[in-house]
Amino acid sequence: DQQVKQNSPSLSVQEGRISILNCDYTNSMFDYFLWYKKYPAEGPTFLISISSIKDKNEDGRFTVFLNKSAKHLSLHIVPSQPGDSAVYFCAASLTSGTYKYIFGTGTRLKVLA
Amino acid sequence: EPEVTQTPSHQVTQMGQEVILRCVPISNHLYFYWYRQILGQKVEFLVSFYNNEISEKSEIFDDQFSVERPDGSNFTLKIRSTKLEDSAMYFCASSGYYGYTFGSGTRLTVV
Numbered sequence: 001d002q003q004v005k006q007n008s009p010s011l012s013v014q015e016g017r018i019s020i021l022n023c024d025y026t027n028s029m030f031d032y033f034l035w036y037k038k039y040p041a042e043g044p045t046f047l048i049s050i051s052s053i054k055d056k057n058e059d060g061r062f063t064v065f066l067n068k069s070a071k072h073l074s075l076h077i078v079p080s081q082p083g084d085s086a087v088y089f090c091a092a093s094l095t096s097g098t099y100k101y102i103f104g105t106g107t108r109l110k111v112l113a
Numbered sequence: 114e115p116e117v118t119q120t121p122s123h124q125v126t127q128m129g130q131e132v133i134l135r136c137v138p139i140s141n142h143l144y145f146y147w148y149r150q151i152l153g154q155k156v157e158f159l160v161s162f163y164n165n166e167i168s169e170k171s172e173i174f175d176d177q178f179s180v181e182r183p184d185g186s187n188f189t190l191k192i193r194s195t196k197l198e199d200s201a202m203y204f205c206a207s208s209g210y211y212g213y214t215f216g217s218g219t220r221l222t223v224v
Contacts, residue, residue: 042217043204103148
């Protein structure tokens with residue numbers, strides 16, 4: 001049961017352009033969403049989050065958009081930099097209970113210099 | 114910046130052997146978790162731990178798995194009799210007011 005889906009396993013973008021990573025979820029009860037970045041041989045590191053009461057959250061070059069009716073969120077990185085090359089996971093959780101995260105399958109972003 | 118520490122970084126074990134993966138969560142965090150990532154697949158939830166007991170576990174976390182917080186500092190994941198399919202990266206995480214922090218993982222290779 002794939003509650004959180006990232007349908008693009010990989011994405012290549014030219015340096016300086018916008019990277020858009022997409023994520024869909026099925027459980028309408030999720031109320032908190034996050035993006036994590038993961039480099040090889042390292043644990044996921046937190047990037048940006050959004051609560052379900054918002055539809056946009058921005059932090060520097062990173063913006064997350066949430067469309068609750070479509071059960072869709074996206075991460076925009078602009079401008080993309082070679083150091084952004086990593087695997088990006090979206091995750092969803094319920095802010096009650098154990099706060100466990102359900103992760104998507106990840107999208108490997110490659111930013112070309 | 115506080116971090117979650119996992120040891121060892123890489124463990125190779127024979128099938129059928131017991132392994133213990135160790136984690137030192139962030140000291141003022143209250144929730145502790147184990148996740149795993151099989152090569153090329155998504156990060157999967159295994160178990161959450163709060164107030165010295167398991168609060169939730171996935172179907173992956175069967176009787177072969179157990180967790181313990183033996184001394185108020187360490188948080189361990191034990192696999193009693195490892196199988197080839199247990200080969201994966203195992204990530205410990207802890208969470209507090211400001212959210213989750215993951216460790217850098219232990220790569221378990223079962224041969």
